[in-house]
Amino acid sequence: MSKQMTGAEMVVQALKDQGVDTIFGYPGGAVLPIYDALFQQNQVQHVLVRHEQGAAHAAEGLARSTGKVGCLLVTSGPGATNAITGLADALMDSIPLVCITGQVPTHLIGSDAFQECDTVGITRHCTKHNYLVRSVEDLPRILHEAFWVASHGRPGPVVIDIPKDVQFAMGTYVGPQNVQHKTYQPQVKGDLEKIREAVKMMAGAKKPVFYTGGGVINSGPAASELLRELVKLTGFPITSTLMGLGSYPASGPNWLGMLGMHGTYEANHTMHDCDLMICVGARFDDRITGRLDAFAPYSKKIHIDIDPSSINKNVKVDLAIIGDCAHVLEDMVRIWRTEAAKPDQAALKDWWKQIDVWRAKKSLAYRPSKTTIKPQYAIQRLYELTKNRNTYITTEVGQHQMWAAQFYHFEEPNRWMTSGGLGTMGYGLPAAVGVQMAHPDALVIDIAGEASILMNMQEMSTALQYRLPVKIFILNNEYMGMVRQWQQLLHGGRYSNSYSEALPDFVKLAEAYGGHGIRCSDPDKLDAAIMEMIESPKAVIFDCLVEKEENCFPMIPSGKAHNEMLLAELGDDAGIEIGSVIDERGKLLV
Amino acid sequence: MNAPAIPPSPYSSALGKSNIERHTLSVLVDNEPGVLARVVGLFSGRGYNIESLTVAEVAHGEHLSRITIVTSGPPEAIEQIGHQLERLVPVHHVIDLTMAKKSIERELAMVKVRGKGDDRVEALQVADAFRARVIDATTESFVFELTGNAEKIDQFVELMRPIGLVEVSRTGVAAISRGPEPI
Ligand SMILES: Cc1ncc(C[n+]2csc(CCOP(=O)(O)OP(=O)(O)O)c2C)c(N)n1
Ligand SMILES: [Mg+2]
Numbered sequence A: 001m002s003k004q005m006t007g008a009e010m011v012v013q014a015l016k017d018q019g020v021d022t023i024f025g026y027p028g029g030a031v032l033p034i035y036d037a038l039f040q041q042n043q044v045q046h047v048l049v050r051h052e053q054g055a056a057h058a059a060e061g062l063a064r065s066t067g068k069v070g071c072l073l074v075t076s077g078p079g080a081t082n083a084i085t086g087l088a089d090a091l092m093d094s095i096p097l098v099c100i101t102g103q104v105p106t107h108l109i110g111s112d113a114f115q116e117c118d119t120v121g122i123t124r125h126c127t128k129h130n131y132l133v134r135s136v137e138d139l140p141r142i143l144h145e146a147f148w149v150a151s152h153g154r155p156g157p158v159v160i161d162i163p164k165d166v167q168f169a170m171g172t173y174v175g176p177q178n179v180q181h182k183t184y185q186p187q188v189k190g191d192l193e194k195i196r197e198a199v200k201m202m203a204g205a206k207k208p209v210f211y212t213g214g215g216v217i218n219s220g221p222a223a224s225e226l227l228r229e230l231v232k233l234t235g236f237p238i239t240s241t242l243m244g245l246g247s248y249p250a251s252g253p254n255w256l257g258m259l260g261m262h263g264t265y266e267a268n269h270t271m272h273d274c275d276l277m278i279c280v281g282a283r284f285d286d287r288i289t290g291r292l293d294a295f296a297p298y299s300k301k302i303h304i305d306i307d308p309s310s311i312n313k314n315v316k317v318d319l320a321i322i323g324d325c326a327h328v329l330e331d332m333v334r335i336w337r338t339e340a341a342k343p344d345q346a347a348l349k350d351w352w353k354q355i356d357v358w359r360a361k362k363s364l365a366y367r368p369s370k371t372t373i374k375p376q377y378a379i380q381r382l383y384e385l386t387k388n389r390n391t392y393i394t395t396e397v398g399q400h401q402m403w404a405a406q407f408y409h410f411e412e413p414n415r416w417m418t419s420g421g422l423g424t425m426g427y428g429l430p431a432a433v434g435v436q437m438a439h440p441d442a443l444v445i446d447i448a449g450e451a452s453i454l455m456n457m458q459e460m461s462t463a464l465q466y467r468l469p470v471k472i473f474i475l476n477n478e479y480m481g482m483v484r485q486w487q488q489l490l491h492g493g494r495y496s497n498s499y500s501e502a503l504p505d506f507v508k509l510a511e512a513y514g515g516h517g518i519r520c521s522d523p524d525k526l527d528a529a530i531m532e533m534i535e536s537p538k539a540v541i542f543d544c545l546v547e548k549e550e551n552c553f554p555m556i557p558s559g560k561a562h563n564e565m566l567l568a569e570l571g572d573d574a575g576i577e578i579g580s581v582i583d584e585r586g587k588l589l590v
Numbered sequence B: 001m002n003a004p005a006i007p008p009s010p011y012s013s014a015l016g017k018s019n020i021e022r023h024t025l026s027v028l029v030d031n032e033p034g035v036l037a038r039v040v041g042l043f044s045g046r047g048y049n050i051e052s053l054t055v056a057e058v059a060h061g062e063h064l065s066r067i068t069i070v071t072s073g074p075p076e077a078i079e080q081i082g083h084q085l086e087r088l089v090p091v092h093h094v095i096d097l098t099m100a101k102k103s104i105e106r107e108l109a110m111v112k113v114r115g116k117g118d119d120r121v122e123a124l125q126v127a128d129a130f131r132a133r134v135i136d137a138t139t140e141s142f143v144f145e146l147t148g149n150a151e152k153i154d155q156f157v158e159l160m161r162p163i164g165l166v167e168v169s170r171t172g173v174a175a176i177s178r179g180p181e182p183i
Helices: A007-017 A029-039 A053-068 A078-092 A119-126 A140-150 A162-170 A192-204 A216-219 A223-232 A266-275 A325-338 A343-357 A374-388 A399-407 A426-437 A459-465 A479-488 A506-513 A523-535 A584-588 B035-045 B076-085 B116-128 B150-164
Strands: A004-005 A022-025 A045-048 A070-072 A099-105 A130-131 A157-163 A169-175 A210-213 A238-240 A255-258 A277-280 A300-305 A321-322 A391-396 A445-450 A471-476 A516-520 A540-544 B021-030 B052-059 B062-071 B092-096 B104-115 B133-138 B141-148 B164-172 B174-179
Touching: A004 A007, A004 A426, A007 A029, A007 A140, A007 A445, A022 A210, A022 A426, A022 A479, A029 A070, A029 A099, A029 A162, A029 A445, A029 A471, A045 A459, A045 A471, A053 A070, A053 A099, A078 A099, A078 A119, A078 A157, A099 A162, A119 A157, A130 A140, A140 A157, A140 A300, A157 A162, A157 B021, A162 B076, A192 A277, A192 A321, A216 A223, A216 A266, A216 A325, A216 B174, A223 A325, A238 A266, A238 A426, A238 B092, A255 A266, A255 A399, A266 A343, A266 B092, A277 A459, A300 A325, A321 A343, A343 B092, A374 A445, A374 A471, A391 A399, A391 A426, A399 A445, A426 A445, A426 A459, A426 A471, A426 B174, A459 A506, A471 A523, A479 B133, A506 A516, A516 A523, A523 A540, A540 B150, A584 B052, B021 B035, B021 B076, B021 B104, B021 B174, B035 B062, B035 B076, B052 B141, B062 B076, B104 B150, B116 B133, B116 B141, B116 B150, B141 B150, B150 B164
Parallel strands: A022 A045, A022 A070, A070 A099, A099 A157, A130 A157, A210 A238, A210 A277, A238 A255, A277 A300, A300 A321, A391 A445, A445 A471, A471 A540, A516 A540
Antiparallel strands: A004 A169, B021 B062, B021 B092, B052 B062, B104 B141, B104 B164, B104 B174, B133 B141
């Protein structure tokens, strides 16, 4: 199919041909021709956000919850720079995005024209790839190639910067058939010899553990299915990073809970003492490993990853299998079956016995209260009252995010949207908008902190405009809780600028936007208030007033090993004296 | 649980800051706008060293360029640099010529020397020994052209210094593998 049309029309045609039904964006001078082309059709719905950062996170939310490529359209200069945080977020968490930016006309590039910025220069470090389109004849290829690059290999954001004259120019459009990048051809099938070797190592292991991550989710639902099958076949324990939650069900018998800085005692100790670690689609991030030279010191490590640069980057492994998780897991399951591999049952039994000892620590326990709502309790109730519904959870960043990860249990992949790598406050609400656009009938909840939510609060307006009944569940502790906790740990309890002063009245704020506001501070009334939120047909801001100085435990302090976790000390009212547990080296870390 | 005392993990790359090696990487890339900025930006963004860098188009029809980079770091970092370079979309492939062991490296230098009388004689003798060519001369100066590996050029420059070295312009290292096969 080749047809004469303008560059702007090509953009819209390519979106259609790539199966895009929703694009988030914000207009401006340098993208007016594309907005005009959008206006004259109704196959692709444009969602007008209130800030370009919101467009990027909304596109991430859509992508993460559907497995599709998320799309956004922003103008030159400030439009592009506003989107940067979202692009960086998508790069860190490997979310496929295509971001179309307008640019000043070609002949003005480099002249400091109005709303000119070097978009490809600025975004080079926060995208997987980017393009400046110099001629309308290149545009169709670049558009399709961008979708290919964003979604193949390790996914990531791709920027297409289109000067305004290119948008007006006439050219020949070609469809996406056979478009792939001429050289970028990531390896998806794992090396069978290595997979056989992995199976052999697994069958011989006495203290194995699966350590899984966001790569399993990115690889598609089949990868999660295969992972479950492999766990069942082997009987090995399994833990996951923040990004990987849901690939193995939290109700599954082999589930240890999340690992890492705020992971469970059993997950981190299992990692520390294991003799074989099977890392699937995770990247040995510092939140996971803790002190590197004490990381899983007795283990052999197998690493399955689509990105060769993830191998041996932070931690040296014994066996690396480059490939897409679903492909590798499929081969692994098949080889395990055909070779009739058997795990070492006796050793496994002892291993599970040891794990049960760690589990018995009940590391997520917290001191309940009859008078104030404990943040953990709030998440537990939210989980109980929403678990049987079609629910998607997004979060902001802070303590509430960790409590959500600890106390909200995920049974399926693609249900949990959070900013892991970049840790972007303000992610949750726009992401929820994106999720709700893709799943109009689902219950979409942003578990928020009172500080984070103010960073992209304006997207409430977007939610109202498109009648998106997103629920913002704020654990309002009147502190930037995570910052306060670190100040308590590291800076002698001097709470410099971490108190949430001059907060708005969130109930009135909800009403001002045209949504529904709820406030609750009484544990006895919490269930009814949550039900009111669920049943409201509108966007809701739920101001849940929680214990103000609760700390998030368990915790591996910076610079410590997995077996040096801090647990909440339940007996002591003053909380635990933790100022002394982090040494000088740890203080340098974040 | 009485786990044995923690041995230093052999897996931690944090321990590997010991032996710094010098490697020459040959990177074949699409000759498209911004590709050099991507490569250079990767080095600065991730804190890798560049000791020398050369770039030129090598196959006009296919729009291919070869970038030759001399870098230094511990072996793990150099392995990581290769993978990170390969992750860039316009990069076709990366060869570590130092690991491949069968490569030839050359650099071209132009060296300006000023002097009179005996100094001129001595400069010409040194140049002769190094097979450097005179490409410009005045009554009080020479410009020499010299090719060779980086060490040979270093040595030449050092010998010229007491004679009257004025300035040096070097191209940086270009490299290729030996034998009939392409890299
Ligand atoms: C954009 C951005 N700025 C700063 C930070 C650093 N930061 C991490 S958590 C946090 C506090 C978040 O407070 P709140 O949203 O109230 O959540 P809480 O920890 O209280 O649950 C801050 C400031 C960040 N992650 N993102
Ligand atoms: Mg807070």
